[in-house]
Amino acid sequence: ETGVTQTPRHLVMGMTNKKSLKCEQHLxxxxxxxxxxxxxxxxxxxxxxxFKEQTENNSVPSRFSPExxxxxxxxxxxxxxxxxxxxxxxxxxxxxxNTEAFFGQGTRLTVV
Amino acid sequence: QKEVEQDPGPLSVPEGAIVSLNCTYSNSxxxxxxxYRQYSRKGPELLMYTYSSGNKEDGRFTxxxxxxxxxxxxxxxxxxxxxxxxYLCATYSSASKIIFGSGTRLSIRP
Numbered sequence: 001e002t003g004v005t006q007t008p009r010h011l012v013m014g015m016t017n018k019k020s021l022k023c024e025q026h027l028x029x030x031x032x033x034x035x036x037x038x039x040x041x042x043x044x045x046x047x048x049x050x051f052k053e054q055t056e057n058n059s060v061p062s063r064f065s066p067e068x069x070x071x072x073x074x075x076x077x078x079x080x081x082x083x084x085x086x087x088x089x090x091x092x093x094x095x096x097x098n099t100e101a102f103f104g105q106g107t108r109l110t111v112v
Numbered sequence: 113q114k115e116v117e118q119d120p121g122p123l124s125v126p127e128g129a130i131v132s133l134n135c136t137y138s139n140s141x142x143x144x145x146x147x148y149r150q151y152s153r154k155g156p157e158l159l160m161y162t163y164s165s166g167n168k169e170d171g172r173f174t175x176x177x178x179x180x181x182x183x184x185x186x187x188x189x190x191x192x193x194x195x196x197x198x199y200l201c202a203t204y205s206s207a208s209k210i211i212f213g214s215g216t217r218l219s220i221r222p
Contacts, residue, residue, distance in 0.1 A: 004155070035212075040120055043156070043200065043212035056209060090155050099144045099204045103155030 003027040006091050006104035013081065014112055021076040021107045023091030031096045032074040034066060037088040037106070049074065050096050081111045115139060118201055118213030126221050131188040135201035135213045138182065144204035145177050147186045150215065151197045159199075160186070191220045 004025045013019050025032065034046040048056035049068040063085075065077040074091055088108050092101040118135045125131055133147075143164055148156035162168045165179045174187040184201055200215040 033210075040214060042114070042116065042118075042214040045209065045211070048209065092155075099146060099161055099210070100158050101210055103157065105153070105155050 004091060004093055004102050004104035006089075006107050008107060009105065010108045010110075012110045012112060013078065015081060015083070017081075018077070018079040020078065021089055021091075021109075023074040023076075023104055025072055025074075025091075025093040025102070027093060027102060029093040029095050029102070030071050031094045032068060032071070033092045033094075033101065034064075034074065034076050035090040035092060035103075037090055043090070047076075078109075081109075083111050085109065086111045115205070115211050116201060116203055116213040119216055120214050122217040122219060124219040124221060125191060127191060127193060129191050129220075131186075131191050131195070131218060131220075133186040133188075133199050133201070133216050133218070135184045136182055137184065137203055139203075139205070140179070140182065142203040142205060145175070145184045146202040146204070146210070147173075147175055148200040148202060148212070149197045150200060156200055193220045193222050196220045 007022045030051050032049045036044045045058050046060045047066045052068050063080050067075040088106045090106045091104045094101040116137045146161040147159045149159045150156040160175045162175045162177050165177050168175045172189045176185040196219050198215040198217045201213040202210050
């Protein structure tokens with residue numbers, strides 16, 4: 001247990017569905033991230049939040065919509081996804097300026 | 113050019129062998145370099161980090177950075193089956209932005 005919890009662990013959704021991924025960290029960190037991990041590709045940084053403010057949007061399509069209501073919680077809202085969006089979505093947290101990021105176990109998303 | 117490049121493997125070695133995992137990076141301004149380990153169905157976890165050039169040792173693991181050639185390495189001595197995982201190199205490029213390589217899948221055969 002790393003202190004970063006992601007739910008659900010697995011999600012299958014149709015292309016017209018709307019779903020949300022949830023991340024919660026119990027480490028007192030002030031930075032939270034969403035990463036996408038596809039087979040044989042580097043971990044792709046999607047969004048960064050520092051002190052609840054979005055500081056990085058790595059050219060992510062608008063069908064992915066992040067929300068950070070407080071420093072402990074991060075959501076990723078999904079709508080009208082494509083099959084190529086199927087991947088492992090990882091949430092991480094850290095202290096701003098600290099190089100160590102703590103990851104959750106990820107949500108395995110399959111878009112059908 | 114990718115900011116961090118890593119041979120994806122897979123790499124399979126017998127138990128007890130010395131393992132060498134390598135990455136290259138493109139930006140000479142990078143100063144912090146990390147190695148993460150990811151077991152199947154788990155998120156990555158930080159294994160080691162180094163600052164600037166040089167070596168850092170932790171038990172059977174040694175991280176090495178050569179800034180002149182923009183080359184980072186992880187050596188595992190006396191490899192064990194429990195070391196079987198995907199190893200990701202990473203660098204810290206700016207405030208709260210960590211850039212990862214694609215990961216090398218390592219398998220240690222008993």
